[in-house]
Every structure is written in C-alpha cells, then in structure tokens.
Amino acid sequence: LKHIVSKSGAKIVLSSTWRYTEENTNAVRVRYTEENTNAVREKLIQAGIFTEEDNFIGHTAHLGMLESVPYFPTCNSHVSRTDEILLWIKCNAVPRGCTREEFMDDVSPEKAYQPLPSVVSNTEELFTKGKEWSMTGNWILDEPVELEQFIVIDDLPMLTEGCYGKSLKGHFIHTNMKTGLTMEHGRAAVSNIYKSCSNPDCLLVKGEGEEVPGKN
Numbered sequence: 001l002k003h004i005v006s007k008s009g010a011k012i013v014l015s016s017t018w019r020y021t022e023e024n025t026n027a028v029r030v031r032y033t034e035e036n037t038n039a040v041r042e043k044l045i046q047a048g049i050f051t052e053e054d055n056f057i058g059h060t061a062h063l064g065m066l067e068s069v070p071y072f073p074t075c076n077s078h079v080s081r082t083d084e085i086l087l088w089i090k091c092n093a094v095p096r097g098c099t100r101e102e103f104m105d106d107v108s109p110e111k112a113y114q115p116l117p118s119v120v121s122n123t124e125e126l127f128t129k130g131k132e133w134s135m136t137g138n139w140i141l142d143e144p145v146e147l148e149q150f151i152v153i154d155d156l157p158m159l160t161e162g163c164y165g166k167s168l169k170g171h172f173i174h175t176n177m178k179t180g181l182t183m184e185h186g187r188a189a190v191s192n193i194y195k196s197c198s199n200p201d202c203l204l205v206k207g208e209g210e211e212v213p214g215k216n
Contacts, residue, residue, distance in 0.1 A: 001044075002047060002048055003186040003187070004151075004186050004189045008189075008193045008194070010151070011057045013056060013058045014037065014058075014059040015059070015085055015088075015152075016154075037056070041055060041056065058088065058092060058139065059137075059139055060139060061134055062084070062133060062134055063079035063080075063083060063133060066079055079162075080158075080165070081158065081161065082158045082161040082165045082168060083164060085152055085158075086167060086168075088139065089150065091126065091144075092141045094144045094145075094146060094147065095146065096146045096148060097146075100143075100144045127140055149192075149193045150171055150193075151171050151189050151193055152168055152172050153172075153175060153181060153185070154173075154174070154175065155175045155176060158174070159174075170195075173185050
C-alpha cells in the first residue's frame with residue numbers, strides 16, 4: 001500500500017468492514033466504528049503511509065443497513081460492496097474542471113448511470129441518505145474530489161458482484177485473504193492507475209492540457 005500511495009499520490013477511501021459493526025445500539029455503533037477507523041488510520045501512520053496530518057478522504061455507505069432490498073447474490077442486488085464503492089464515486093467524484101452540478105446535469109452521460117438501491121428513485125434523493133446509510137458520519141462529501149483514475153483493492157470477487165461488478169474491470173486488484181496485499185499487487189495497482197482508458201466516452205482527463213475525449 002505504501003508503494004501505491006508513494007508512486008501514484010493516491011488518496012484512500014475506506015470501504016472495508018472496519019467502518020461498521022453489527023451492534024444494534026446506536027451509541028455502541030458510533031463508538032465502535034470510530035475506534036475501528038482510528039485504529040486503521042494509526043496503523044497506516046505507523047507504516048509510514050499516512051503522516052500525522054493525513055486521513056481517509058471518505059468512506060463508503062453501508063448499504064447493509066437497508067431493509068427490504070435484494071441482497072447479493074440475487075441477480076438484481078444493488079447492495080453489494082461493489083455498489084457501495086460505485087455509489088461513492090457517483091456522488092463524490094467529478095472529472096477535473098467539472099462541478100458536481102455540471103457532472104450531474106441532463107446532458108452528462110453519467111446522468112443515465114444510476115447504480116441506486118430501489119429505495120431511492122434518483123441521485124438527488126440519494127443525497128439525503130448520506131447519514132442514514134452510514135455508521136461513521138455522512139459518506140457524501142460536502143465538495144466532490146476531482147477524479148482522474150481509481151483502483152479498488154479487496155479480497156472479495158467484486159467483478160462478479162451484483163449488477164455492476166463488471167464495471168470495475170481494469171480498476172480492481174483482487175487480493176488473497178491469507179497473503180493480503182503483496183508487492184506484485186502494488187505494482188499492478190500503480191500500472192492500472194497510470195494506464196489510458198480505452199473507453200471513447202470516458203470523462204476522465206489523463207493529463208495536463210489533454211481534452212476529454214468526445215467533448216469540446
């Protein structure tokens with residue numbers, strides 16, 4: 001992980017189960033998840049990945065809190081970890097030079113991409129669920145981050161999870177629960193971060209002065 005961050009300058013969004021607990025009492029949930037998150041951050045500081053001033057830039061929603069929604073592995077599940085990550089990107093990331101409003105307007109290709117659980121009908125409604133779907137505070141940032149590229153690191157088979165798992169192809173590093181994140185994984189992650197996207201409609205800008213494909 002230190003190799004990935006130092007070579008790419010990547011920022012970290014926490015999406016693991018460290019961010020929640022099965023406890024039913026809200027006060028216990030808050031204390032437990034804050035302690036867990038702080039413990040992970042402290043480990044990253046000790047490893048030299050974070051400085052004392054660094055922190056996660058955010059965390060994903062916990063869609064496991066939703067009731068009466070199909071769960072993976074049902075074919076129409078929208079509450080897998082894959083969905084949680086894609087929802088975070090949908091709501092919190094924009095291409096360089098764009099505002100959240102511009103990126104979500106009616107002419108944006110992203111407008112049609114709606115990886116939403118059935119309990120909400122549109123992205124605007126989703127923004128009201130920031131605190132409801134989390135045990136560690138609002139998962140929707142006040143201001144979006146500019147995204148050029150992203151990778152997801154997990155030991156789950158995320159490419160086959162839910163409806164949108166295949167959307168992570170080229171962005172996913174599949175680790176092993178026993179051996180964890182290896183240097184081989186780290187090098188592959190850095191390579192993925194710097195590779196060009198083959199999607200002709202991709203909205204990501206790859207370098208200074210380079211125009212977004214298909215846009216003026």
